[in-house]
Amino acid sequence: MSQPADFDAFVASRSAVLLKTAWWLTGDWQHAEDLLQTALAKSLLAWERIEPGREEAYVRRVLVTTQATWWRRAWHHERPAGDVGELVDGPVSGGEPQTATVELRRSLVEALATLTSRQRATVVLRYYCDLSEAETAATMGCSVGTVKSQAAKALARLRALQDTALADLIDEGSR
Amino acid sequence: MSMSGLSEKELADALRRATPEPGTNVGRAGQVRARAGRLRSRRRATAAGAVVCTVAAVVLAVGLPSWLASPGRQPRAVAPAASASPSGHWVACSPGVDGTFPCGPGAVAAAIRKPLNLPTLAPGASCPVSPTRTFPHGGAGFSGSFQALGPGPFYMAGPGSTPLQLRPDRSSGWDEQKVIWVVDKTYGGPLLLRGGRIDAPGRLGFAHYIGAAHYSGGAGDGKAHRSLLYERAGFGADDRGTLDSFPSGVYIPPSGLPGCYAIQVDGVGFSETLVFRATGSPSAG
Numbered sequence: 001m002s003q004p005a006d007f008d009a010f011v012a013s014r015s016a017v018l019l020k021t022a023w024w025l026t027g028d029w030q031h032a033e034d035l036l037q038t039a040l041a042k043s044l045l046a047w048e049r050i051e052p053g054r055e056e057a058y059v060r061r062v063l064v065t066t067q068a069t070w071w072r073r074a075w076h077h078e079r080p081a082g083d084v085g086e087l088v089d090g091p092v093s094g095g096e097p098q099t100a101t102v103e104l105r106r107s108l109v110e111a112l113a114t115l116t117s118r119q120r121a122t123v124v125l126r127y128y129c130d131l132s133e134a135e136t137a138a139t140m141g142c143s144v145g146t147v148k149s150q151a152a153k154a155l156a157r158l159r160a161l162q163d164t165a166l167a168d169l170i171d172e173g174s175r
Numbered sequence: 176m177s178m179s180g181l182s183e184k185e186l187a188d189a190l191r192r193a194t195p196e197p198g199t200n201v202g203r204a205g206q207v208r209a210r211a212g213r214l215r216s217r218r219r220a221t222a223a224g225a226v227v228c229t230v231a232a233v234v235l236a237v238g239l240p241s242w243l244a245s246p247g248r249q250p251r252a253v254a255p256a257a258s259a260s261p262s263g264h265w266v267a268c269s270p271g272v273d274g275t276f277p278c279g280p281g282a283v284a285a286a287i288r289k290p291l292n293l294p295t296l297a298p299g300a301s302c303p304v305s306p307t308r309t310f311p312h313g314g315a316g317f318s319g320s321f322q323a324l325g326p327g328p329f330y331m332a333g334p335g336s337t338p339l340q341l342r343p344d345r346s347s348g349w350d351e352q353k354v355i356w357v358v359d360k361t362y363g364g365p366l367l368l369r370g371g372r373i374d375a376p377g378r379l380g381f382a383h384y385i386g387a388a389h390y391s392g393g394a395g396d397g398k399a400h401r402s403l404l405y406e407r408a409g410f411g412a413d414d415r416g417t418l419d420s421f422p423s424g425v426y427i428p429p430s431g432l433p434g435c436y437a438i439q440v441d442g443v444g445f446s447e448t449l450v451f452r453a454t455g456s457p458s459a460g
Contacts, residue, residue, distance in 0.1 A: 011204040019197045024190065029197070030419070037203075041211035102317070105193040106422055127187040128194070151183075159181050 007047050010055055011040060018059060024124040025067045027109040035070070039063040060129070061139045064121045111158055119154035126151055283365050284404050289446045293437045296374040302435035302452045304338075310357075314418035325449045328359035329366065329440045332420075338452035339436075341427055347398040349380065349426040350455060356405075356421040362442060363419075366405040370438035373450070377431040379438070382424030399426035427453055 015036065022032035022039075039062040043050070050058045112120050118140070125136040126147070133151075137144045294303070308330060311320045323330035333339070333354035341350035358366070370379040380399020405421060427436070433454040440447045 007207075008204040011207060015203075016197055020194050023195065023197070037207055037210050038214075040207040041214050044207060044211040045215060101193060104189060105195060108189060108193050123186070124190075127183060128190040130187065155181065155183070155186070158186070 006055075007044055014056055014059075015040075018056070018063065021060065021124060021129055022063055022067075024112070024128050025063060025121060027113060031070075035063060035067055039066050042066070057135075057139065060125075061141070064125070064140055067121065068117045115154050115157060119150050119157065122147055122150040123154045283406055284367055284402075287365055287367050287441045287443055289439075289441045291369055291439055292446075293371055293373050293439060293448065294450065296435060298374075300374070302374065303450050304452060305448075305450045310418070312417075314357075314420075323357050324451055326447060328362045328445070329442070329447050329449070330357040331355075331438070331449055331451070332357050338433070338454050339425060340454055340456040341425065341432060342456045343429065344398070344426070347426065348428075349399050350429050350432060351382070351398075351424050351426045352456075353382070353422065353424045356423055358419045358421075360417050360419050364443040366403075367441040368403040368405075368438060369401065369441075370436060372427075372431055372434050373437045374435040375431075377434055377436075378428060379431075379436050380426035382426065425453070429455070 018039075019032055019036050022036045023029060026032045026035055039059055042062050043055070043059045046058075047055075112123065115123065121140060122136060125131045125139055126133070131139065133144050133147045137147045140147065296302070305324050305326060307322045307324050308327065309320060309322050310317070313319050313321065317332070321332055323332035325331055331339075331354050333352060339352055339354070341352045344351040356366075356368075368381055370381070371377065372379060378399075378401075380401065381403045382398060383400050383403060403423065427434070431453075433452065436451055436453050438449045438451075440449065
């Protein structure tokens, strides 16, 4: 049985990784930190019931379910304004490679913002966290079939964006 | 490659490559414990509230008919249960005397809004452009040194911010430029942005982009908003830990270029005005 002392070690060692997952789920640091703290706090209340070795999976599941709850709240609803043009490198920006990474990050966040909460969670868990379909299903509390369909819909939607700027940025980094 | 050919592997690679590194303020078990304590209290309060409501419902169901039959008797009042506080209104939204948080974006905006007081320029006067500040160590999404306009704690950064060079946006009919609002991390509260032209009558709009909680108006195909409200500072890709940022954009009608413009930023305890010149982009032809 996990003890609260283990919790401190877990937070110290896994927060950075979980925060990155939260960042992709929310798209910004403030919400990500808020989401992670809430998920950790909820997990702490159940810490002694969590199977040893499954702590991270448990917290990740709470991250996803909490984000889904927040997403349903009206004040979290944001409508992307659409294409607001490309950030052109200018005298005030950083170096070229870093700027390209920042741009790729922004484009991905913007693209993910067009997905539903469930589709976004599927993309983050499957393609960022590299979980299997079964693990993703367990984390999201749904069937493997649902994960497959949500992933397919999310990919179709991202492809339908026809965001050539994002495609170029992805392409640039894969060369 | 086009997005129509986006593969799962390419998406996974892009996500991993673009993942920012969090700041140093992670792994705060003490803060988590404090939040867990509040969460436990809230759950107890909710459970207590549910019990109170259940008891009240039973009392009403059982007692109401008899009370109705005895007009001289009065029902006992039931105290309202405390409501859970919404997160995100740290500064501008305080709990009321009954413990509830009656705040939405409108209440936050009302709490920080100051009268719009943009400077006015005499005809022919030069534009009193705000000073720029150099951030040598990056942050706010910039990995290297960058400059931003404004006296602080709020700044505007972006390509060609002195002057701001806007490019035609076909869908809106307005000219636009993406900018990044940069905020000193020590602030952390809500922000209300409004603006306009100050050397002649003219409008300025903002792009509602990631992070804005509320916006008003929407000229230019619904893109150019008269005001933007951020419920709290702290969005964006800040890897350095001292700055927060919001990606956004500035819209100006083509007829208003070139011109001198100002943006008033209201926050808790401060109101700041950024003045800048705006021109059309030379590359836009």
